[in-house]
Amino acid sequence: MQTLEPKDNSRFEASFLRAPIGLFHLSLDGKWLEVNSYFCELLGYQREDFxxxxxxxxxxxxxxxxxQAAIHQLQTKQSTNYQKNLRLLTTQNTFIQISLTLSWIEDTPAYLLGIVRELTPQELEQNSENELEKDLLKTLIDTIGDIxxxxDMQGRFLFINQAGLRGINKTLEEIIGKTDIELFGSELGEILIENDRQVFASEKLHEFEEIVDFEGERRIFLTQKNIYRDRQGNxxxxxxxxxxxxxxxHLEQExxxxxxxxxxxxxxxxxxxxxLDRQLKYVRINPLAAAVHGLPMAEHxxxxxxxxxxxxxxxIxxxxxxxxxxxxxxxNLEVSEESFTQSDNPxxxxxxxxxLQDETGTxxxxxxxxxxxxEQKAALRERKRAEEALRASEQRYQNLAQLSPVGIFQTLIDGECIYANERTCYLTGRTAEELLGGGWMNAIHPDDRERMIQEWQKAASEQNYHYQCEYRFLRPNGEICxxxxxxxxELEADGTIKSYVGTLTDISAHKNAEQAIQKALEELQQTQAQLIQSEKMSSLGQLVAGVAHEINNPVNFIYGNLAPAREYTSDLLxxxxxxQTTYPNPSPEILxxxxxxxxxxxxxxLPRLLSSMEVGADRIRQIVLSLRNFSRLDEAEMKAVDIHEGIDSTLLILQNRLKFKADRPAIAILKDYSRLPRIECYAGQLNQVFMNILTNAIDALEEYNKQRSLAEIQANPxxxxxTTHHLLETARVAISIKDNGPGMSExxxxxLFNPFFTTKPVGQGTGLGLAISHQIIVEKHGGSLQCTSQLGQGSEFRIEIPLRQTPIAN
Known part of the structure; x- marks a missing residue:
């Protein structure tokens, strides 16, 4: 506790510390400077407790x-003293009611002098009544919804009720002692202070509308202000x-x-x-109604x-x-001048x-x-006439459409059918109800449907003004039309397409004739190509047979004389x-x-030379035999043959393309022959099939090797x-010819077996080899020829033919 230093300590002790009334000195910041004994005894404290x-x-x-507000007023010299009955806390944690007087003492430094006395019973009773009145008044003020x-005279808040605290959104401590500027800012604060000045100047009740921008929201307040005085009239x-x-x-503005x-x-x-009012007098009329009457609004x-x-x-x-x-x-009462005038244009x-009712319902x-x-009536009459004409026109159109020899239909731009005549129903084999909406799409042949939808959508998206195409309808009974x-x-007013009107012409007869002609042409071309190919093969067979015959005679002559020549040579030796034994010493000339x-x-x-000549002659005889086997001119009729001989003869002819050459690697032939019985067939034709398949395999492998490196070829030659198999269950034989080439797409x-289809460059293939092979196997021998292949997995041709031919197959 800070203590003021009195000039005379004895006088200070007599007048202050021992005074029969409570006294204390308080600094301006609220700290105790000195308390006397009476004050300590009154509250039960020791001096050091303060x-x-x-x-x-x-x-x-x-x-x-x-x-706090009173101390502030004393500090700011708004008043020189403050007197109030208050309650102070004792050491027993109870409150004692006292009378407090605070006075400003001007000194160095300045301080507050407090005088405290305990209230008498009469004062306590009166104070209790005053406190009750005060509490009731405060409660009443706090319960009202207004602020x-x-x-005080300086505009500092001394009191504000609970509604004010909620409205300003601040605590009482944040408001008491503050001015309008400190609470609301300078702009609004100056306005509120000016309003206070007007009240002070007139000393009368004033009413103000005050606009407050508070926390981002603009609020409008109606404030009534007046002055107040103390009991002395100040x-x-x-x-x-x-x-x-x-x-x-806001409601007023609304x-x-x-x-x-x-x-x-x-x-x-x-x-x-x-x-109108109840006397049928005009209360109000708008310009249009007044114009109908032909008078200004004011005259009504x-x-x-x-x-x-x-x-x-x-x-009325x-x-x-x-x-x-x-x-x-x-x-909605209809009123016309016809009822009360003779106007030509009523x-x-x-x-x-x-x-109209007031708030009481009167x-x-x-x-x-x-x-x-x-105008609407006239337009309605005109529309009715137009609708009747349109109905008549539509009826004529309907009659013409139903009698038309072509199908007539109408669709929206998205393809939804909204009309189909009887001819359309006949062409599709469906009722009009089945065709409406998207049902007509179901009538289109499945093979044509996707193409038709794509073409239709393209025409619609490109806003084509004319569209035509050919397609097929598949009727429910299986017929094709x-x-x-x-x-x-049909165009909208702005030129955009709103729907399509179309016709369907039956072109089945034309298409059937066209297809028949095309089929006949294809068959003619195929037959012609086959004849040419057969003629080529026949000429090749005759050439091979002739060459074999011409070679065979001198070879047989040579081969037949080799045995006597070997004997003669042996005798001479x-x-x-x-x-040499008889005459061991020949003449020098002989030596x-x-x-x-x-x-x-x-x-x-010399014996080895004769043996080599015999081997060569025998090789020539084998080649001649293979040529004769391949041509089979002497076996044009069906007869039982060894299939393996035909395959080997074909391989012998193709040997030159299989063996290694400087510009190409060798192609290895892997044989896996099963034990097969002799088979009834056209041997020459069957050899032709082997030739075509093997030639295609060699061509594919050679082309494939051109695309591979040497390392790749060596890794996968x-x-x-x-492979041949005897299929006991079906009494057939199966011949498989499989390569490890590039394969082919689906x-x-x-x-593959379509006539004239080829993947080879122009001039290197006719596209007939496999087509003819398929015909030979299937039609001539009652067998089957199939191909399985995938890209990168090679290709396999599988031939199956019966062991014995039936008369029907023949």
């Missing part, structure tokens, strides 16, 4: 704000009540806006509108209906009174009458709304040996000749594997 405390610490919580506040500050009228202002909108609507409405107000429109008043006044009396509206209206008048329908479809668009001809080598090599494989 060191950590402050006056606020021992004051009752409900009174701390008021004490109540009190400010002016002490302002007090006020503030009501938030934001919603009311009402004004609605009123303006109603006025604008009433005056600008494209219909006649008027309001206050006048009765019969004064304005006397010629129709007898007709009873209706007006009916609405006023019954409270029931009359809606006007007509559609009028509604409805009652009918105060009626409203009238009228829409002129003269070819049609030529032609369409033209034995005779020469006898001479020179023996040395010159190298007799010893000649005797040793080219091979052709020939699209190529599926067309």
């Amino acid at each position: 060191t950590p405390l402050s006056l606020m610490a021992i004051a009752h919580p409900e009174e701390r704000e008021e004490i 109540a506040f009190v400010k 002016l002490k500050g302002t007090l006020g009540i503030t009501k938030d009228i934001t919603e009311r202002k 009402v004004l806006l609605q009123q303006q909108q109603f006025n604008d609507f009433f005056n600008a409405a494209p219909v006649g509108m008027l309001i 107000i206050g006048k009765q209906v019969k004064d304005i429109v006397p010629h129709i008043a007898p007709l 006044e009873p209706l007006y009174r009916q609405v006023l009396e019954t409270g029931q509206a009359i809606l 006007r007509s209206w559609e009028v509604s009458y409805f009652p 009918i105060t008048g009626l409203g009238v709304v009228g829409i002129e329908t003269t 070819w049609v030529l479809c032609q369409t033209l668009p 034995e005779l020469l040996h006898s001479y 020179d000749q023996i040395e010159e001809i190298d007799l010893e080598f000649l005797i040793e090599d 080219s091979t052709i594997q020939i 699209s190529v494989r599926s067309r």
Whole structure:
């Protein structure tokens, strides 16, 4: 505890510390400077107990704000002393009621002098009554929804109720002692302070509308302010009540806006509108209704209906009174001048009458709304005439469409069918109901449907103005109907297509004839090609046979003389040996000749020479036999043959293409022959099949090797594997010719046996080899020829033919 240093300690102790009343000194920041003994005894404290405390610490919580405000007023010299009955905390944790007087003492430094005395029983009773009144008043002020506040002469808040705390969204501590500028900023604060000045100047009640932008929201308050005085009549500050009228202002603005909108609507409405009171006097009328009457709006107000429109008043006044009396509206009543004038061009209206009520439900008048329908009536009559003409036209169109020899249909741009005539139903084999919507798509042949849909969508997307195509309908009974479809668009006003109208012409007869001609042409071309190919093979067979025959005679002559030549040579060599034994010392001439001809080598090599000639002659005989087997000119009729001989003969002829050459690697032939019985067949034709398949395999492998490196070829050398099987279950034989070449795609494989189809460059293939082979195996021998292949997996041709041919197959 800080202590003031008195000038005379004895006097200070007598007058302050031992005074029979509580005294204390308080610094301006609320710290205890000195307390006397009476004050300590009153509260039960020792002097040193006050060191950590402050006056606020021992004051009752409900009174701390008021004490703080009083100290602030003393500090700011708004007043020189403060007196109040308060409650202070004792060491027994109870509150004692005392009378406190605070005075400002001007010294160095300045401080506050506090005088405390305990209240008498009478004062306690009076204080209790005052506190009750105060509590009741505070409770009453806190319960009102408006903001109540009190400010001092400097505009600092001394009091504000709970509604004010909620409205400003601050605590009491944050508000008490603060000015408007400190709470609301300089712009709004200056306005509020100026309002206070006006109240001080007039000393009368004032009312202000104050606009506050608070936390991002603009609010409008209606504030009533007045001055207040103390008991001595001194002016002490302002007090006020503030009501938030934001919603009311918004509602007023909304009402004004609605009123303006109603006025604008009433005056600008494209219909006649008027309001009458119960005496059928005009209260209000809009320009259009006034124009119908031919008078300005102002001349209607206050006048009765019969004064304005006397010629129709007898007709409409009873209706007006009916609405006023019954409270029931009359809606959409048709009124025409024909009822009361002889005009050549009578006007007509559609009028509604409805009652108007006040807030009590009492009918105060009626409203009238009228829409002129003269032009609409004329347009309706014209439309009816047009509709009748259109119906007649549509009926004619329907009759023509039903009798038309071509199919007629109509679709929307998305392809949805909305009309189909009887001929269309006949062509598709379906009813009109089945064709409507997307049903007509089901009538299109499945093979043509996707193409047709794509072409239709393309035409629609490109806004084509004419579209035609040919396709097939598949009828429910399986019949096919070819049609030529032609369409033209129906256009909207802006030129866009809204639908298509089309015709269907039956072209089945034309298509069938065209297909028959095409088929005959293809058969003719195939037959011609086969004849040419057969002629080529026949000529080749005759050439091979002729060559074989011409070679065979001299070879047989040579081969037949080799055995006698071997015997003669052996005899001569034995005779020469006898001479050498008998005459071991020949003449010098003979010795020179023996040395010159190298007799010893000649005797040793001559038998080997004859053996080599025999092997070569035998090889030529085998080649001639293979050529004769391949040509089979002497076996043109069907007979039982060894299939393996035909395969081997074909391989012998192709040997030159199989063996290694400088510009190409060898192709290995892998044979896996089963034991087969002899087979009835046309041997020459069957050899032709082997030749075609093996030649194609060699061509594919050679082309494949051109695309591979030497390392790739060595890692996977080219091979052709020939396998034969005896199929006991079906009494057939199977011949498989498989290569490890590049293989082929499914699209190529599926067309292999089509005439004239080839993958080879122009001039290197006719496209007939496999087609003829297929015909020979299937048609001539009653067998089957199939190919299995995948890209990168090589190709395999499998031939199956019966062991014995039946008369039907033949």
